[in-house]
Amino acid sequence: MIDRSFxxxxxxxxxxxxxxxxxxxxxxxxxxxxxxxxGAAETGIIAGMDGGRFEPQQSATRAQASGTAGGTGxxxxxxxxxILIKCFQSIGTLGEHQMKKxxxxxxxxxxxxxxxMFLLVEFFPYTGLGRIVSIPxxxxxxxxxxxxxxxxTRNFKSRSFKCLLWIAAIxxxxxxxxxxxxxxxxxxxxxxxxxxxxx
Numbered sequence: 001m002i003d004r005s006f007x008x009x010x011x012x013x014x015x016x017x018x019x020x021x022x023x024x025x026x027x028x029x030x031x032x033x034x035x036x037x038x039g040a041a042e043t044g045i046i047a048g049m050d051g052g053r054f055e056p057q058q059s060a061t062r063a064q065a066s067g068t069a070g071g072t073g074x075x076x077x078x079x080x081x082x083i084l085i086k087c088f089q090s091i092g093t094l095g096e097h098q099m100k101k102x103x104x105x106x107x108x109x110x111x112x113x114x115x116x117m118f119l120l121v122e123f124f125p126y127t128g129l130g131r132i133v134s135i136p137x138x139x140x141x142x143x144x145x146x147x148x149x150x151x152x153t154r155n156f157k158s159r160s161f162k163c164l165l166w167i168a169a170i171x172x173x174x175x176x177x178x179x180x181x182x183x184x185x186x187x188x189x190x191x192x193x194x195x196x197x198x199x
Contacts, residue, residue: 023054030056040132059184062125066118102150109146109166113138113173120181124189130182138180142173 020026040046048054181189
């Protein structure tokens with residue numbers, strides 16, 4: 001998903017294994033993941049370990065998970081702009097003021113799920129390499145969901161109904177962040193939270 005989003009936004013359709021050349025242990029990276037790893041390395045989402053190694057079998061540290069979240073943030077801006085421009089150009093009816101308002105609403109709606117992702121990385125750090133997929137997937141799905149909601153609610157007259165829809169959407173985005181947060185050797189985050197509440 002990362003490499004496809006990057007290819008879409010940057011216009012680079014042909015990510016090759018030259019991005020893997022930086023990793024001394026590139027031959028230990030499974031063949032079915034090489035294209036995705038190359039895309040994540042080229043976008044700056046992952047940088048590998050010290051000594052120019054990728055070490056695909058190693059568990060991720062908190063610092064690496066946070067670095068992945070930070071790297072994801074660098075490309076989210078490009079993806080966001082591309083999606084918004086393409087989406088709203090196809091509609092063709094939004095003026096500059098409405099476009100700015102829509103972008104502001106989108107970012108305000110994203111804040112709770114982004115904060116949730118950072119808290120999950122901090123308090124549930126044992127993600128393994130699953131974070132490479134889960135964080136960008138969560139961001140992408142939430143942005144897409146909110147853009148569709150912006151389009152759907154654009155002509156609604158009732159402000160109270162709009163507010164209820166947005167509150168429900170924000171709660172769903174937080175739930176999505178929790179559900180998609182991987183746990184390598186432990187039960188899911190929801191299971192762990194449930195056990196904390198009932199014990």
